[in-house]
Amino acid sequence: MTTFLGMETMRRAVSANQVALQTVGNNIANAGTPGYSRQRANMEATPGYPGLGPFGQPVMNGRIGTGVEISKIERIRDQFLDQQFRSEAHIEGSAFMQYRTLERLEDLYNEGPTNSEHPSGLSGQLNAFWNGWKELASGQENQAVLIEQGKAVTDTFTHLQNAFNTELSSLRKEAELKTDQVNDLLEQIAINNKTIAKIEGTNQTPNELYDEQDRLIDQLSTLIPIEVSRETNKKGFEGTYSIKGINNGPTLVNENGASKIELNDEAAAQSGLSWQINTTDGLSTEFINASSGGGELFGLQKAYARIEQERTDFSAIARDIAGEVNAIFAADSDVAFFLIEDNGSIKVNEALNSNMNIDIEKAKAIGDLAVNSTAVKEYQDLMGKLGVETQSVRRQGEASSSRLANIDGNRMAMSSVSLDEELTMLIQYQHSYNAAARVMTAMDEMLNTIINGMGVVGR
DSSP states (O other), X not given: OOTTHHHHHHHHHHHHHHHHHHHHHHHHXXXXXXXXXXXXXXXXXXXXXXXXXXXXXBSXXXXXXXXXXXXXXXXXOOHXXXXXXXXXXXHHHHHHHHXXXXXXXXXXXXXXXXXXSSXXXXXXXXXXXXXXXXXXXXXXXXHHHHXXXXXXXXXXXHHHHHHHXXXXXXXXXXXXXXXXXXXXXXXXXXXXXXXXXXXXXXXXXXHHHHHHHHHHHHHHHHHSOEEEEEEOSSTTOOOEEEEEEXXXXXXXXXXXXEOEEEEXXXXXXXXXXXXXXXXXXXXXXXXXXXSSSOHHHHHXXXXXXHHHHHHHHXXXXXHHHHHHHHHHHTTTSSOOSEEEOTXXXXXXXXXXXXXXXXXXXXXXXXXXXXHHOXXXXXXXXXXXXXXXXXXXXXXXXXXXXXXXXXXXXXXHHHHSXXXXXXXXXXXXXXXXXXXXXXXXXXXXXXXXXXXXXXXXXXX
């Protein structure tokens, strides 16, 4: 055992506690950084002294410690909780997009309860229209007002049909933006993979890049359903990330780079929203949703299909109402009250005028459509279906958001920086550092006595 063994032991202690203090300081500095996982300096005792003597026998009983060293600076993170978060995120993302669209449909119809005794929206226009016919039959209404009421009904139908088309156009534009966002995330993850592989090749642990990858993947998991795996050939390293679509879907990111997703144009899609994926091996295939959720991207697809169906059903109701009125109004003539155009919209026949003669019985029969109309019942069923569906999707989204919040809370409890804990560790390492430095000072005084004080007696 050398004279300076104690000094080397304390040097290691000072150095290890200095690194630990630096790690604590880094945690405190990044307490508010999104996606940051707290880090810990893992300390291990260095091999004791002396080693084995002849014939494998110890030189002495017991071993003298030689200090401590930092084996690794690791980040505190639970990959199982990350997997749970990503499995739930795409469900919440899909439900959010659908609920937002259904809520928008309810706003367009404007059939909610009002303080007035008269209903709002199309129902209010239809009620005024039916009442106009009843009043005409009793001699209380003139024909000019009735024609204007009919135009109000057709204007409402036209407005809603145009609103559906506007919503479809907006959803397609949003789908284009979400597709670009997915591709940007995939490309950034692939770039980070190459950087991680390069750094790990030098036996360093890029904790900040691991955090960045997890943050990007969390964002990606809200957009599309994914499965994430890690590939590494070195023990103690997390390695690069490989990403595939859920349920053995297409490869999105691997060692060769990132795939690219493209939104099909309206002509290629024919109906709805659809995507093609160009994989890293040069193949092109349809990118479909193979999960119960689908993320925001496939949530837009479901929302788009829902509005298309709404537009179709609503146009059918408009034609049915026009047909029911015309069947009575034009029973003994060739003049129809409503005209049905090629695009499915309806309008009041311009040939009608305020001087026309309308049979009282016809007027009464048309007025009775307020309770006898099949189309009106279809419209009421449509509103009921929309209300139930909106409530169902809202509950699904709230339940998913609650589960997601619980999972993320568990992740934060493990990985986020607790300033109280860090300050406790700061005091611990500070005292350890000071104690090691004090022992080193004591050993320095001992060495000074040996070097400068011994052998001077009798001089």
